[in-house]
Amino acid sequence: MTEAHTHHHGGGRGPDHGHGHGHSTHAAHAAHAAHAAHAAHAADLPGLLDGDAQVLGAYLPAVTAWTAEHVTDVRTVLDLGAGTGVGALALADRFPAAHVVALERSPVMVERLAAAALAPALAGRLRVVPADLDEDWPDLDPADLIWASSTLHEVADPARVLRAVRDALRPGGVAVVVEMDALPRLLPDDVGTGRPGLEARCHAALAAAGWNAVPDWAPALAVAGLDVIGQRRFPVEAGPGTAGAEEYARATLRHQRRALGDALAADDLATLDHLLADHGPRAVLSGARLTVRGSRTAWLARRP
Template sequence: MHDHTHHHPPHGHRHDDSMADLLDLDAEIHRTYFEELLDRVAGGLTRRPGTVVDIGAGTGAGTLALARRFPDAQLVALDLSTDMLGRLRRAADHNGFADRVRTVEVDLDAGLPDVGSVDLAWAALSLHHIEDPDTLLRQLFEAMEPGGTVVVTEMESQPRFLPDDIGIGTPGLEARCHEAAASRGWNTYPDWSDNLHRAGFEVMEKRHDELGVEVDETARRYAHAMLSRTRSGLADVLATEDLDTLDRLVAHGPESVLHRTDLSVRGSRTVWIARAAKEDS
């Protein structure tokens, strides 16, 4: 069974609490961006969605954002991880959405489960983990109401936190980490426009968004968590000096990202918004 049905950060595929925490931190620091994205999506809908499907829901940050933005919709959250879905259900209950959120544990490589008639589908950082995305998109198209919308987002590059020269180790650490991850096929995905067209969707918009957030305690925790996973995930490919530098960055001393004054949080997303171009039955 493949770990393909929830989005996750680079360098590791474990279903563990640290990854879940990282997903939640990512959602927290980018909450304003995703709320603005949902507003843009909502502005292009032909009607209020009745059923919204979150493909690769993870810990449910996207599911909850969709529930807030579309208060009349029923949400179906799909993921492979029992632990992630349990965390999602607890969060939905805590936020008062338990009666509108249904979780389905599923390996999407085996196909789309019965989700009923879909008005809006959300695939955030998840579609590239599917072994046969064309089949999944065709199944999604068949489940779509005429004029239904699918939104796909991908991370264009790994988050960037540090300047080239951080005063310890050899300059260019972060670039070397990103190169090492790329050599292992991290986050490889195509331009989903062609796949969406083949499935029957009409791509209404494709856009590139640069993300930057204010450095606060949450952003520092996010950087610490990301670099910690980088350290563990690339331990067998990075030079000893770079591993030592990462150890100092994720420790709790003055050189740690928890305390550095040169820390920043930058990233990017590509977004595809497509519509099910089919006639009303």
Template sequence: MTHASSHTAHDGAHYLPQQQPDSDGQAEILDLDAEVLAEHIASITAWLPLETTPRHIVDLGCGTGAGTFALLTRFPEARVTAVDASASHLNRLRARAETLGLADRVRTVPADLDADWPELGRPELVWASASMHHMADPDRALREAHDLLAPGGLFAVVELADFPRFLPADAPKERPGLEERCHAALAHHGTEHVSHRGADWGPKLAAAGFTVEGERTITVNVDSSGSKAVGAYALSSLKLLRAGAAHALTAEDLDALDQLLDADSPFSVLRRSDLAVRTERTVWAARRA
């Protein structure tokens, strides 16, 4: 997968091999992630230890806008500069902003954050969700974020512990533990290509000149009873999981996985009532002196 500067906050898609950087499938997952986990995103924005209400916010690796729209809701007087390397994601974000009547509060900036950073103003809050661990040189990116902030400004780094799980451990009936075997098949790839995943960002933030003022881990467990989007999220996510794990799975596992992914199959995830989105996300809040 390419660096997170081309992707977004909050998305499990960051933990899978990327097929096409601007694929509709990835954008769909980002949008579903935002919908299903909206309450958790809102709880993070409400927790941030801000000294003053921000008027300008920069969302680094904004993707289709999960963080951008949560921040616009939390801070109704603020404007957001949304930065991403994916043109299609930025187009999708702008279209939604227009639909919601928020276009005048959003500026989109195409940029590869592993290269030279564009002029982004002097924000009071910088938000980076599920993006920092994909940077080629995250220590450099942290220093850039430090220098970008206004004095006294806050930097929020949000990271998922891992790609979400959806199925019970004993599912499917014929191949229990299938989902974990898929994740195990991806483990080596993740270690090689996403080396900063799972990092403790506290010491890294301190080394970049920040004062870390808070750290919080949120346990995510959203079942499908309250949201039809959970099934669609599971379907889209498990399709990407299959793409990355297929080479290491047995024929029996692949057959069982394909039945789960077949929307017309009686065994489809869309017909399961026991789905849940399970993961953890941690947020670090760090201040520029």
């Protein structure tokens, strides 16, 4: 649950892996590999979220400004799955009279949110509540605005969570759902060993594995009893020289490379490894040459 996401980018959280029966060596290796992949993902996530916020966070002021056009007198904001807190901070900045309540289940993220809440600029306006959205929510005051960024695709039962969102809103309050609608683009189109389009092939392979499988949330919002007001796409681009862009691009590509395993042709995998190993001034991932592109889609709905 992230501001980005969970760019884990995997699809929703699935059922826990069982341990199987018998003593199948293959099953044991598969379970070990799955556990190692999950651990690597968990270790990557805070850094990826921080990098995404630093490099591509320009979409946040645009989304919160769009939100502010549709809601007034915002006193209480509820941030579902607040992650590292970049969304909560953007909301606190956009709505200076509001208190922001951040719900987050990850102990690592809760710790980071608690540190962010101490910032003098917030003046005690950010409250961190450890909570799992798939469980019963804590008792909270009605919210004027509920924000769910890169969150709904992570929960076990999005329909249940959206009903809880409706119940937690005051009449006339709004809910905003934000999703990364495509993986960030890091490579020029002509990159590839004799075959341009390496990044497109990477993204296709990751999509086949369930990464970034984001639905249209408008029908689910309507079924939950919310009036869908609008849907907008917010593209964002960070040009050469952007602070942190190279570190973010390398971390993202390393994360993808681990997930790809041997899902691509050998020459494509070799090219990825070369790109990650090349740190020279003319490297494709050099910050002086690098352009990072991304986008978010946001849905906005009101409780009647």
